[in-house]
Amino acid sequence: MDNTPVTDTADTAAATPPAAAPVAVITGASRGLGLELARALAEDGWRLVVTARNPDELAAAEAELGARTETVALPGSVVDDDHRERLAQAAAGLGGAALLVNNASTLTGYDLAGAPMPALADFPLPGLLETFEVNVLGPVALVQLLLPQLRAAPGGAIVNLSSDAAVEAYPGWGGYGAAKAALDHASAVLAAEEPALRVWAVDPGDMRTRMHQEAFPGEDISDRPLPATVVPAFRALLRDRPASGRYRAADLSAGV
Structure with missing residues (x-):
């Protein structure tokens, strides 16, 4: 007589925990494109570590995103060393980041208060320093902290938000x-x-965001598309995983 216990395959499958959902770290995630990308990733099954400087706006985003997926929200600035450490620790606590989206940006490093964008001849140097700290040094420093996690993750990737202003000269x-x-x-x-990773710089194009409105005080920017309209381009990026490089969302969307 065969005394080998009979195992129900359905029970075995049920007892085997599913693979943990991947983790994404998103900066500037309380509004605009950052929030739209967080919403899309939550819908696609990602767990999230999100941050932004405004704690009230981030709390509202956390409440929404937390209803869809496991979400850790940490208010603070990417310029702050301790804050970046907390973001990396939070991602490690979820099993390690597979995606970093460096979305946080500043136009001038100070409140324009309805004033036009400053010419370089008049740009306050403290504001210029802050602009580079938020837009360049913070993202690079966060990459440094998260690289061990991204290298260990299947399909580790970095998305750095760029702009057409990086390649065109606008007064x-x-x-x-x-x-x-x-x-x-x-x-x-x-x-x-880092050839094993994907590193994408993405120009999302003009969008109807608060930051874009600050660049054009008093002007009607209602003709600009909403941030949600470029989300399919980022989904295509993560799905198709093209070679590392610089991409325009408009070109990525053309293939959607």
């Missing part, structure tokens, strides 16, 4: 454009140094 956009150009180049170098 008043010198500080922001120069910082984004520096981030583009840092992305390209990182891609060469």
Whole structure:
């Protein structure tokens, strides 16, 4: 007589825990494109570590995102060393980041208060320093902290948000454009140094966001598309995983 116990395959499958959902770290995730990307990733089964400088706006985003997926929200600035450490620790606590989205940005490093974008000849140097710290140094420093996790994750990837101001010369956009150009180049170098990862710099195009409105005080920007309209381009990026490089959301959307 065969005394081998009979195992129900359905019970075995039920007893085997599913693979943990991947983890994404998103900066500037309380509004605009950052929030739309967080919503999309939550819908696609990602767990999230999100951050932004405004604690009230981030709390509202956390309440929404937390109803869809496991979410850790930590208010703070990417310029702050301790805050970046907390983000990395939170991602490690969830099993390690597989995706970093460096979305947090600043136009000038200070409140424009309805003033036009400053020419380089008049750009306050403390504001220019802050522009580079938020748009370049913070993202690079966060990459450094998360690289061990991203290297260990299947399909580890980095998305650095760029701008057409990084490649076109617009009066008043010198500080922001120069910082984004520096981030583009840092992305390209990182891609060469980390061939096992995907490192994408993505220009989302003009969007109807609060930051874009601040760049054009008093002007009607209702003709610009909402941030949600470019989300399919980012989904295509993560799905198709093209080679590391610089992409325009408009070109990615053309293949959707």
